[in-house]
Amino acid sequence: MITNKVERWGTELMESESLSNSVQSIMDVIGHNHDVVLREIILGSTGRKAAIIYVTTIGSSEVINKSVLQPLMQMVAASDDSLSDQFKKRVLGTTIVLSELIETDSVAACIRNILSGNTVLIIDQISSYIILSTAHQEGRSIQEPKSESVVRGSREGFVENVSTNISLIRQRIKDPSFTMLQYHVGKRTERELIIAFIKDIANNQMVEEVCRRIETIDIDDAAESGFIEQFIEDNTFSPFPQIMNTERPDRVVAALMDGKVAILLDGTPFVLIVPVTLPMMLYSPEDSNERWIYSSIIRIMRYILVVVSLYLPSLYIAFISFHQGLIPTKLAISITSSREGVPFPTYVEAMMMEITIEILREAAIRLPKPIGQAIGMVGGLVIGQSAVQAGIVSPIMVIVVAVTAIASYTIPIYSAGIAMRLLRFFMMLAAALLGLYGIIMVTLLLLSHMMKLKSFGTNYAGVYVHYHPSDWKDSIIKYPLKWIKERPKLLDPKDKKRAK
Structure with missing residues (x-):
């Protein structure tokens, strides 16, 4: 794509400049690069001089040779060649075989387009630069997205171009x-x-x-x-x-x-x-592709697992450290016997395991894929089993941390998952200091912050703040698609109807 929007190097005009001066004004800025090519040519039998400037590493040499150089160098003289405007029209209209080209008087626009892979044509006695679309960039092919996998849906993902x-x-x-x-x-x-x-x-x-x-x-x-x-x-x-x-x-x-x-x-x-909005962070493209019953069940499960990933370790800490009376007797006896010999308080035990899980998660991401998968699986099993046998942590703590880690993987958007992992540590700290009261206080602070938070004028809490019955049809429970006839009123769209 070519454009003439730029102001960085000024907007110098070349109405009275000769070909050499016009070329020099560009080469003074970028001519020190080894891949910048200046080619001076004669336009066929017309005898008129011209020059092209391009970058070999990001410009298509094949396009330049066949669609620019060859037709220009084979031009035949005409009776009106002495008229610059007529000659320019002939060059642009019948000679150059390219679908996209523009004229500009700006040296800045020329420099930007050259550095983007396009070619600049300068013709003697023509008072403008001609920018030709010849960019060619190497890139990877379209592949399935690795960060947002689905069972039913498109397999195409964006690339770097x-x-x-x-x-x-x-x-x-x-x-x-x-x-x-x-x-x-x-x-x-x-x-x-x-x-x-x-x-x-x-x-x-x-x-x-x-x-x-x-x-x-x-x-x-x-x-x-x-x-x-x-x-x-x-x-x-x-x-x-x-x-x-x-x-x-x-x-x-x-x-x-x-x-x-x-x-x-x-x-x-x-x-x-x-x-x-926050609910949008918990939606998957697959929710729209499956029938409403399946999508609703999966969404409800996803909401429950988000709550589990955020609260499970902190609730365990609060019950064990402050509120033992709320635990059923048989379960309390089982937990107490499993923690026998563990030298650390529950909070320290939980923090050690959570940090270990985060280290394994980060290592699995950074290592090469085959090794990373092995490190994630084997590392978690070996470290968990070894920690239990050494008496550093209790078996039930390993279960709590493992369930929490698995639940956190169900969040479709990676950045939202990071936020939940961060908030989990704050919940654990609040539970260690004040028990259930600390968890309630942090929850109220988060809810208050979420109600005030906006994303480009839209409430971050989404449908949980604005009561629009039509918006609830695609929230926690997804209604049948033929019932969802309106676009989200939260966004105040111009066309409010999705289906008639």
């Missing part, structure tokens, strides 16, 4: 109101960023707010969409992720159909979706 990612969305949305706004972020890298939304659905104020926040980003290099997320989120100090990132085109399309906005950045397979 933003043009490919846009094509994956366009293949699924053939609506003329699908709109994309182009920006460039990073003062030195100037990565392409796309804001995508459906004009007839998305709320105008929300789109304007997204654009405003993007325009305020001032950084040398936005290397990944995580940089963008940290610059535009509402509350930097909140433990909850306020922007969703995904590798799945079907999830992005579903969000756009609801009236949300997607942010695509060149160089990363992770696309951002705004605004989001």
Whole structure:
């Protein structure tokens, strides 16, 4: 994609400059690079001089040779060649065999496009630069997303090329109101960023707010969409992720159909979706592909497991340390006998096991995949069994931590899972200090924070704050698809009807 938006090196004009001066104004900036090629040519029998500048490592030499150099060098002289405007029209209209080209007077635009893989054509006595689309970038092929696996659903995932990612969305949305706004972020890298939304659905104020926040980003290099997320989120100090990132085109399309906005950045397979709510973090694309009965059961189970992953260790600590009278007698005797000989308090025992699990989880991610799987499985078994035999932890603590770890893996969005793991440690600390009272206090603080938290003007608690009966049809229990006829009122979309 070629563009003439740039201001970094100024907007120098070349109306009175000769060919050599025009070439020199570009080469002075980027000519020190070994892969920058300057090729001076004669335009066939016209006798007019010209030059092309491109970068060999990211430009397509085959396209340049066949569609630019060959036709230009085979030009035949015409009677009106002395007229610069007529000659330029002939070059652009009948000579160059490319679908995309633009004219510009800006040296800055030329430099950016050359560094993006395009080619700049400079013709003697022509008072503008011609930018030709010849970019060619190597990248991996489309594969199944590794961070968001589903049993039933699309197997396509985003890649690092933003043009490919846009094509994956366009293949699924053939609506003329699908709109994309182009920006460039990073003062030195100037990565392409796309804001995508459906004009007839998305709320105008929300789109304007997204654009405003993007325009305020001032950084040398936005290397990944995580940089963008940290610059535009509402509350930097909140433990909850306020922007969703995904590798799945079907999830992005579903969000756009609801009236949300997607942010695509060149160089990363992770696309951002705004605004989001906490319930949305617990939904999987597979929920829409299965029948409503199955999806509802799985969602209810997912909510229960989120509660288990957040509260189970802290409740165990609270009951063992403060509220033994609430435990059934037989169970209390069994727990007491299993903890006989353990030298550490329950809180220390739980913290040691939780930290060990986190270490194993991190090691499994960083190591090569075959080794990582072995480390995760064998390491957990060996360390747990060895700790029990050594009398450092009790068997029931191993069970509690294992169930908690497995429950935390059921959260579909990785960033939401990290938030729950972080909050679990705060719950454990509160339980160790005040028992159930501490757990209740932390829970109230979290609920209060969640009720106040917003994501681009939308309440983070979602349907649990705003009572819209139609929105509850796709919350914890998913209604049959033919009953869900309206888009989420929480987003205030323009077109409120999903189905008639």
